[in-house]
Amino acid sequence: MIGSSLVPAPIAALPWKLIFLVLAIGLFGGMTLFSAAGGSLSPWALNHFVRFVALLAVAIVLSYFQPRTFRDWAYPAYGLIIVLLIVVELIGVVGGGAQSWLDLGVFQLQPSELMKPVIVLILAGFYAGLPTGEIRKWSAIWPPALLTIVPSVMILLQPDLGTTLLLLFSALTVMFLAGLPLRLFIGGGLAVAAMIPIVYTFFMMPHQQKRVLIFLNPEDDPLGAGYHITQSKIAIGSGGLFGKGYLNGTQSHLHYLPEQHTDFIFPAMVEEWGLMGGLFLILCFALLFRWGMTVALESKDRFERLAAAGLTMTIFFYFAINLLMVMGLAPVVGIPLPLFSYGGSAMLTVMLCLGMLMSIDRNNRRERHRL
Template identity: 55%
Template sequence: MSSSSRSIIPEPLRRLPWAVLSALGALTIFGSTVLYSAAGGRLGPWALIHFIHFVVFAGLAILVSRLSRDRLRQAAYPVYTLLVVLLVMVEAVGKIGGGSQRWLNIGFMNLQPSELMKPAIVLVMAHFYANLPPSMIRTWRALLPPGMLLAVPAALVILQPDLGTALAICFGAVVVIFMSGVPVWWFVGGGLAGAIIAPLAFFFALHDYQRKRVMVFMDPESDMLGSGYHITQSKIAIGSGGFFGKGFGNGSQSHLEYLPEKHTDFIFATMSEEWGMMGGLFVLFIFFVVLFRWGMGVARRAPDRFSQLLAAGMTATMFFYVAINMMMVMGLAPVVGIPLPFMSHGGSSMMTNMLCVGVLMAIEKWSRVGGSLN
């Protein structure tokens, strides 16, 4: 960058990770292109608003990146409490869609508080373990309070019902708990307990449609025109794309309305049919650069315990989105309603992921300036 450019562009803007933001911008534009095609060559109702969401929430991420370490830590419990209240409001007055009650209408968008709980639970867990004395890391005090903090939002989300989001909330929290250094045998014991509880939960806790999803995951061909329809059509779309795809605007599965949720949960299948394996590799490359090269790099360079746990948890939260969505559309995981970051249409999902990016940018700044506010 030339000296004249440095004098024009403010210092805080120059220090932003523009390579990462540019990569995410390219992925979002690619997602808008896929949404444009899925809508039959129209910017509405998905493509244009998808890009606008990215621009607006990129601005939000930049604002979050300006926060100091102390200010973010102070916000942990108030933000958590606010989101729990919003989850309770969802149960009382929330908007119903697709058989679930998950959204609050706030005018310019339908807000899904459970989405925002994903980064919030990571923040509150990182704050808790950063304050926990090392002598208590192997006692019940290291597990019971965070377990209660996790159980409340997870239970409220399951009631909506939204098993996929509840699992995502639990995943981010468990990653932070694991990274905090608690005894590994706790996780081994938890795994054994889960193996015992899972069959009971399958028969007595899951809704009928959730049990069907698990059974269809095990054998999609058993009900290809019923419960297995989503996975079957998704596999057809991905497989028919081949290496280079059918070409932009030529996706028969999405254009002929065979592929359900073509603009949200199954956007990767929509993309793969038209762009093929090359499009899939591009998407994977962007996520590799952002999550593993940058996100985990920020966690390794973080200046203190709170920052390390927070960065690892935020990166893990975005990774869960990517891994579960791609496994889901390829039939490697049950269909649980997890969108693909920066590709799927949806304001709440974009907000959540950009908040994670903003927090990572803040931690990267703390590594340079010692946690003070620019």
């Protein structure tokens, strides 16, 4: 009665549990950026809030599209992003040691970020249209592999190892859920392990090589390659159970903690909010992932099921790799904390994923009402 009499039906039909989770994460991130800037809306917090509101609106608009529309748009979007990756290689802007951005005047766009949801849609559509009997044949492997390898190599040449890894993980998730034989993933894992020396030697910048070598023991070079992880651990550990208090972080305010507004925003937050703040954020993300996987499980259409699972896992990989990275459990590869860190391209990617997930959820509910 409340939804039908006081609130317009299209508004009432939105997945408000998800929206409230997204709002909690985004607002908490903005508060942390405000503190990291010494209690100022500039240069990060205000831009973060504006982007967050605008891109959340985009996600809500996307939720009103039919999931089949995303399937139809996937290949044109893939071709456009490949063209943009070529343009980046020719005239791209260098930042963080990688030539990954296009300067569009008003803002800088990172095309490689947009490839993550697109590759999920491409592969989900491919396997949805593949006859069940073909799933164990070579024809089920080489087209998705080629579609994934081409942009991965282009992104790795920028060089952007973090984005390349996320793209590969998202693609492998869809391929695994589609039912490809487990032996292929084991063999692929062994092949990747064999290629690590080649990637390390020929595709990684010197500062990236140092990060890989130092992450197991950052204390060997605490003022050099291990500085990021050392300061991150100090910030996390000094937060204790309840933190030092909002606006009272020392590692961030005294600029000991590098990249406190992007990749290392989680330590900046935990220093002020402590273990309880960190657990609250992790809980919000866990509930978001649970919602996304529920959408996948409830989907009757094969494309929608694979796409929902792949899009959810794309956001999960952002989250998991960032936390492993700032805790010293993985090399520093430049992955932001989704919806929480400062940055437009990553937030755009995550909001696109959420918008398409909401579209699939809306379609699921529509199908249930028809029964």
